[in-house]
Amino acid sequence: MAASLQDIQRRIASTKKTRQITSAMQMVSTAKLSQIQRHGGSYTTYANALHDVVAHLANAHINNVSGTLLEQRDVKKVGFLVISSDRGLVGGYNSTLLKGMMAVIEERQLTPDQVVILAVGGNASDFFKKRGFNVAYEYRGVSDVPTFNEVREIVKTVTTMYDNEVFDELTVAYQHFVSRIQNDLRLEKMLPVTTDDMEPTEEGGLKADYEMDPSPEQILGVVLPQYAESLVYGAILDAKTAEHAASANAMSSATDNAKEVINTLELQFNRARQSAITTEITEITGGMAALD
Amino acid sequence: MNEHSLHVKVVTPNGVVFDYETATLVVLSTTGGEVGVMANHAPIISALKVSEVKIVDEANGVEERLAVSGGFAEFSSNVLTVVSDAAERAADIDVTRAESAKERAERRLAEESSVRDVERAQVALLRAVNRIHVATGK
Numbered sequence: 001m002a003a004s005l006q007d008i009q010r011r012i013a014s015t016k017k018t019r020q021i022t023s024a025m026q027m028v029s030t031a032k033l034s035q036i037q038r039h040g041g042s043y044t045t046y047a048n049a050l051h052d053v054v055a056h057l058a059n060a061h062i063n064n065v066s067g068t069l070l071e072q073r074d075v076k077k078v079g080f081l082v083i084s085s086d087r088g089l090v091g092g093y094n095s096t097l098l099k100g101m102m103a104v105i106e107e108r109q110l111t112p113d114q115v116v117i118l119a120v121g122g123n124a125s126d127f128f129k130k131r132g133f134n135v136a137y138e139y140r141g142v143s144d145v146p147t148f149n150e151v152r153e154i155v156k157t158v159t160t161m162y163d164n165e166v167f168d169e170l171t172v173a174y175q176h177f178v179s180r181i182q183n184d185l186r187l188e189k190m191l192p193v194t195t196d197d198m199e200p201t202e203e204g205g206l207k208a209d210y211e212m213d214p215s216p217e218q219i220l221g222v223v224l225p226q227y228a229e230s231l232v233y234g235a236i237l238d239a240k241t242a243e244h245a246a247s248a249n250a251m252s253s254a255t256d257n258a259k260e261v262i263n264t265l266e267l268q269f270n271r272a273r274q275s276a277i278t279t280e281i282t283e284i285t286g287g288m289a290a291l292d
Numbered sequence: 293m294n295e296h297s298l299h300v301k302v303v304t305p306n307g308v309v310f311d312y313e314t315a316t317l318v319v320l321s322t323t324g325g326e327v328g329v330m331a332n333h334a335p336i337i338s339a340l341k342v343s344e345v346k347i348v349d350e351a352n353g354v355e356e357r358l359a360v361s362g363g364f365a366e367f368s369s370n371v372l373t374v375v376s377d378a379a380e381r382a383a384d385i386d387v388t389r390a391e392s393a394k395e396r397a398e399r400r401l402a403e404e405s406s407v408r409d410v411e412r413a414q415v416a417l418l419r420a421v422n423r424i425h426v427a428t429g430k
Contacts, residue, residue: 042307049303049375053366148305148377213338214324222339222364226377233305
């Protein structure tokens with residue numbers, strides 16, 4: 001019998017409070033998750049419309065036009081846009097992402113000076129700075145349901161840096177939302193834009209024979225940056241969705257753990273109480289026996 | 293939808309902001325100049341300027357104007373899809389906010405020296421002016 005009755009009682013009270021907080025946080029995350037999922041639905045319409053046009057242009061063999069985002073350059077520097085979260089309490093969300101990133105860098109045998117990191121979220125930024133990587137851009141404080149306007153700054157910076165040849169290839173690393181209980185690490189090469197394996201979306205894509213106004217090349221000049229921006233925005237949305245799911249999960253298991261801890265503590269408390277009563281009774285009967 | 297009307301959809305990352313099934317005429321400002329699209333137009337893809345999109349429904353006397361910030365329009369089988377990263381209906385535009393955005397952009401234009409910032413401020417100015425124009429007709 002280690003802890004005193006009062007100690008156990010105090011621990012029970014504090015664990016109960018923790019449980020209350022974690023279960024509240026779980027509910028908040030779940031609410032945010034359904035909010036962002038609704039938003040993601042309306043974004044999909046936009047992404048599909050863009051995708052169809054790009055796929056159509058690609059099928060018309062308007063390919064590898066120099067000076068556009070389709071142009072393949074010699075890769076001297078590899079850019080990674082890493083989308084992490086700002087805060088913790090999201091389970092393995094960040095650590096899986098960062099571990100995966102390090103594995104990729106190692107696998108491709110890139111030295112820190114060949115890598116340009118663009119970090120969204122404080123976790124990634126701190127992580128790579130500590131390891132001596134070149135963090136060319138960082139953005140903190142993406143809101144819970146990011147609008148396109150809000151992330152426009154990130155998206156524009158990324159494409160401008162690419163245009164200015166800060167890096168010659170961009171891979172976006174983020175956690176893809178699979179379901180409420182599963183996230184997958186995803187690494188997608190987004191720049192230069194590749195159209196080789198582009199399939200039309202489910203709605204069947206575009207089939208008509210289009211007039212291009214002013215010219216196909218100029219249309220590409222407008223559509224491709226917009227397409228690249230929408231890809232990056234899509235990745236950020238997806239990552240945020242995954243973050244809310246991860247957070248809801250982490251908090252629900254924290255709540256479950258707290259319940260278990262409380263159960264054990266209550267058992268301990270009852271045992272301690274009983275043994276205290278037994279001692280008291282023994283003392284009283286002992287005292288009576290002494291009087292007789 | 294009858295044979296003299298077309299379906300107009302304006303799509304942005306925040307969803308479909310405008311969906312109208314019985315338009316008779318849509319006026320677009322493309323990078324090559326103004327284009328009017330009516331029903332049964334040949335399939336076309338064209339790049340848009342930061343400009344106004346006017347949708348007219350003569351049969352019902354409806355006229356709607358939207359401010360779009362670039363993007364492109366795609367027309368086929370009587371459906372016109374405008375895909376832009378931002379679009380607002382004239383009635384939804386907050387003119388005071390647009391005015392302050394305009395002032396901010398002008399101030400930045402006067403102060404900034406680097407080419408990139410100037411370009412950015414010019415785009416912002418263009419957007420603000422366009423929104424004010426669509427909302428107030430000025």
